[in-house]
Amino acid sequence: MYKSMAYNMLKLLLLRKSIILFVFSYLMYGLWTQQLFPSEMIEVAEEVEVRLKDVERFRVIDTDKFLNANRIQAGSRKSVCLVTAAISGPTLSGGIASAFHNLALHLGEDERFEVYVLYTPHPYYQSGTVTEHTRFFKEHNVTFITLPGGSDKYYGSPLMVRSYRVMQYLLHATTRFDIISFHDYMGLGYYTTMLKRQGLGFSKSVLMAQLHSTLLWSDILGERSPKSYHTLGYYHMEKKSIEWADVRISPSRYYLDWLESSFMPARLSNGHNFVLHNLVYPLPTPTSEKISKFSNHLVFFSRLEVRKGLFVFLQALKKEIKGVGAITFLGPKVNIDGESSISVIESSVNSIEWITSNGVEVNFVTDKGSAAAIQHIKATNGIAVMPTLGENSPYVVLEMIAHRVPFITTNAGGGLELIDRVSPDNIVRAGCVRCLYGSLQKAMSENGLQPVGPSVPFDVARSNYLDVLEVLGSWNEPAEITPAKYGGYSVVFGITSHDRPETLIKAVESVLDQDYDHSSIRIIVVDDASTAPGIEKVLEKIRQLAVKERVAIDVIRNEENKFVAANRNYIFNIGVEQRADYVCLLDDDDVLYADMTRNFMTVAANTDADVLVSLSDNFISKSDGNRVFSHLSLALGNSVGVNTIVNFIGKGTLCAKPKVVASFRGHDADSELSNSPFVDWQMLTRAYLNNCNIELVPLPAYRYTQNSKDSLLHERNGRHDIFRGHMKIVRDILAGTPEHLRDFMYYSLMKLRRPELSSDGIF
Numbered sequence: 001m002y003k004s005m006a007y008n009m010l011k012l013l014l015l016r017k018s019i020i021l022f023v024f025s026y027l028m029y030g031l032w033t034q035q036l037f038p039s040e041m042i043e044v045a046e047e048v049e050v051r052l053k054d055v056e057r058f059r060v061i062d063t064d065k066f067l068n069a070n071r072i073q074a075g076s077r078k079s080v081c082l083v084t085a086a087i088s089g090p091t092l093s094g095g096i097a098s099a100f101h102n103l104a105l106h107l108g109e110d111e112r113f114e115v116y117v118l119y120t121p122h123p124y125y126q127s128g129t130v131t132e133h134t135r136f137f138k139e140h141n142v143t144f145i146t147l148p149g150g151s152d153k154y155y156g157s158p159l160m161v162r163s164y165r166v167m168q169y170l171l172h173a174t175t176r177f178d179i180i181s182f183h184d185y186m187g188l189g190y191y192t193t194m195l196k197r198q199g200l201g202f203s204k205s206v207l208m209a210q211l212h213s214t215l216l217w218s219d220i221l222g223e224r225s226p227k228s229y230h231t232l233g234y235y236h237m238e239k240k241s242i243e244w245a246d247v248r249i250s251p252s253r254y255y256l257d258w259l260e261s262s263f264m265p266a267r268l269s270n271g272h273n274f275v276l277h278n279l280v281y282p283l284p285t286p287t288s289e290k291i292s293k294f295s296n297h298l299v300f301f302s303r304l305e306v307r308k309g310l311f312v313f314l315q316a317l318k319k320e321i322k323g324v325g326a327i328t329f330l331g332p333k334v335n336i337d338g339e340s341s342i343s344v345i346e347s348s349v350n351s352i353e354w355i356t357s358n359g360v361e362v363n364f365v366t367d368k369g370s371a372a373a374i375q376h377i378k379a380t381n382g383i384a385v386m387p388t389l390g391e392n393s394p395y396v397v398l399e400m401i402a403h404r405v406p407f408i409t410t411n412a413g414g415g416l417e418l419i420d421r422v423s424p425d426n427i428v429r430a431g432c433v434r435c436l437y438g439s440l441q442k443a444m445s446e447n448g449l450q451p452v453g454p455s456v457p458f459d460v461a462r463s464n465y466l467d468v469l470e471v472l473g474s475w476n477e478p479a480e481i482t483p484a485k486y487g488g489y490s491v492v493f494g495i496t497s498h499d500r501p502e503t504l505i506k507a508v509e510s511v512l513d514q515d516y517d518h519s520s521i522r523i524i525v526v527d528d529a530s531t532a533p534g535i536e537k538v539l540e541k542i543r544q545l546a547v548k549e550r551v552a553i554d555v556i557r558n559e560e561n562k563f564v565a566a567n568r569n570y571i572f573n574i575g576v577e578q579r580a581d582y583v584c585l586l587d588d589d590d591v592l593y594a595d596m597t598r599n600f601m602t603v604a605a606n607t608d609a610d611v612l613v614s615l616s617d618n619f620i621s622k623s624d625g626n627r628v629f630s631h632l633s634l635a636l637g638n639s640v641g642v643n644t645i646v647n648f649i650g651k652g653t654l655c656a657k658p659k660v661v662a663s664f665r666g667h668d669a670d671s672e673l674s675n676s677p678f679v680d681w682q683m684l685t686r687a688y689l690n691n692c693n694i695e696l697v698p699l700p701a702y703r704y705t706q707n708s709k710d711s712l713l714h715e716r717n718g719r720h721d722i723f724r725g726h727m728k729i730v731r732d733i734l735a736g737t738p739e740h741l742r743d744f745m746y747y748s749l750m751k752l753r754r755p756e757l758s759s760d761g762i763f
């Protein structure tokens with residue numbers, strides 16, 4: 001009840017805010033373009049309200065009903081690839097590591113599955129060697145694959161590169177996987193789910209997100225601010241890979257609720273949602289082993305960090321707990337505001353009188369893997385204390401139940417969903433020091449703590465999980481998801497050129513080589529007052545080449561240099577006149593790959609994108625005239641936050657609906673800042689400020705050669721030009737920001753945007 005009230009209030013708040021923001025931006029836009037009509041404004045506001053009300057809440061599939069309705073016929077084995085950045089063995093601790101390890105081993109035991117683990121941090125191992133791990137998993141019928149290749153031939157933030165390499169591996173893998181499963185954390189599945197949704201790959205695999213923790217969730221609950229501006233991109237990657245997955249499996253209902261109601265809500269209404277508890281491996285065997293209820297040993301059993309309730313525990317220790325002989329902090333240490341958690345703990349306990357004067361032993365055990373840690377608690381007859389402030393579905397609780405270790409935890413997050421009955425002795429209110437103290441004192445008393453059982457028996461949880469996967473693994477038939485084919489879109493290619501006849505010819509040839517119906521293509525070359533000798537001849541040759549290939553072409557020559565922004569607007573206007581579905585822009589030093597148009601129009605058919613942006617293969621031209629591959633330049637698409645700071649939207653070669661571009665006045669071609677760099681970035685910023693549907697096509701679309709003579713970057717790269725280029729974009733963002741937040745927005749943008757920000761030369 002109280003949860004749904006909170007949800008509604010939050011929704012109301014968000015709704016009101018968005019309307020205010022929207023109306024405000026509209027007002028600003030109206031003032032700016034001087035065409036403000038009050039009646040239109042009201043209509044728009046109402047439309048927004050209707051749209052927001054339509055947002056569908058997620059539904060969770062009832063596992064029993066699902067399994068009954070999908071009785072499994074014995075079929076071929078299902079291949080499952082678990083893509084992970086952490087797995088017990090290579091990784092020492094953590095929920096994701098346990099979840100992937102245990103799931104892999106359960107699947108390996110079951111002959112219905114063929115199991116692969118794609119370990120993405122290779123060659124990094126917290127423990128052991130790749131040979132040892134490969135052997136260990138092989139003994140459990142699991143093929144351990146290390147993500148091949150390295151990260152040095154990419155431009156992009158580290159997690160973008162990793163997520164992209166995952167997609168590349170999966171796309172070219174010789175095994176076809178029925179199920180590809182990745183965790184939400186770090187957005188490993190970002191490009192893979194993007195590509196599938198766009199109809200460019202993975203049509204025969206079910207993409208399954210295992211929901212454990214996003215960075216946003218753990219930053220908020222761990223009371224940490226985002227690490228850098230790249231983190232904004234990571235938040236986006238995680239959120240989108242969750243939304244775009246075919247299937248989501250969450251170990252708790254709580255976490256689905258959280259994802260949908262955070263201030264960056266994820267839409268969970270597409271695809272299928274399951275709540276399936278994490279698995280314990282091996283399944284606990286019933287034991288008649290007597291548990292000693294008496295203990296004088298408290299074990300704080302969690303990572304030694306804020307979210308795990310470390311400070312609540314330290315506070316609770318301030319008042320004397322009678323009967324305590326030893327306190328152990330068992331879990332990996334972290335940094336808390338720049339200080340090691342060990343020293344934070346030490347300085348706290350050393351100031352507690354009853355601990356020092358009674359000679360209570362204080363121990364730190366920070367290097368044990370999860371199995372060894374549990375053994376340690378059992379061997380020392382400890383009471384596990386997990387006073388967490390927020391959890392999705394805590395493994396420590398499952399493990400304490402499985403090993404029948406007495407424990408104390410809190411009502412935060414999904415922990416309660418794992419327990420068969422809630423006793424006030426074991427389960428205290430999260431963050432309540434007094435409650436925790438009461439429970440700790442009770443644990444030291446004669447009767448001790450009562451054992452707790454699982455809400456779903458461990459073997460049932462296992463068979464549910466595996467049966468669901470078997471059904472999902474049979475969903476790879478084309479009927480499940482049929483990507484649309486590219487439609488008969490008409491495409492105008494606009495090439496702006498200035499004094500580079502040799503490369504211009506190659507650019508035009510690459511358009512003529514497009515693996516796309518030539519009668520749907522038109523080329524417009526705008527020559528911006530070139531004076532290079534021979535330019536006339538080259539332009540004539542281009543015309544002949546196009547005629548020979550039966551492609552319509554217009555060659556336009558400017559009398560005076562007009563600069564690229566104006567030329568591009570001009571091309572978009574021709575696109576509007578010609579009623580072209582898309583206008584695609586390239587520079588005269590770009591060479592398109594032959595499948596570019598087909599890929600882009602496939603994405604258009606599947607997403608109805610307003611703007612399609614690309615990735616590029618970048619080359620460096622050597623002094624001897626040869627070109628060598630330098631890197632694949634990555635982008636993120638429409639990740640607004642990070643894109644205000646660095647251009648990760650997409651590369652300069654892009655396609656857009658000309659009418660849509662005209663509606664937001666395209667490139668800045670007439671202000672005092674228009675003659676500055678970041679031409680594409682500025683246009684793309686206007687596109688997202690106007691709520692355009694921007695799609696990144698995550699396959700390289702063209703070859704770009706750095707150090708090309710005269711490229712804009714090399715002409716205008718001084719401090720002055722870069723400042724003006726940034727300012728041009730900042731100005732558009734401020735126009736869409738409520739006035740009372742503008743000084744703050746201005747400060748943030750100017751502080752975070754640094755002229756020295758690394759760029760790979762693609763604006």
Ligand SMILES: *[C@@H]1O[C@H](CO)[C@@H](O)[C@H](O)[C@H]1NC(C)=O
Pocket residue numbers: 108109110111139140141
């Ligand atoms: C490996 O697979 C076989 C056949 O499915 C099974 O009998 C065996 O128990 C599995 N081994 C392990 C260690 O899971």
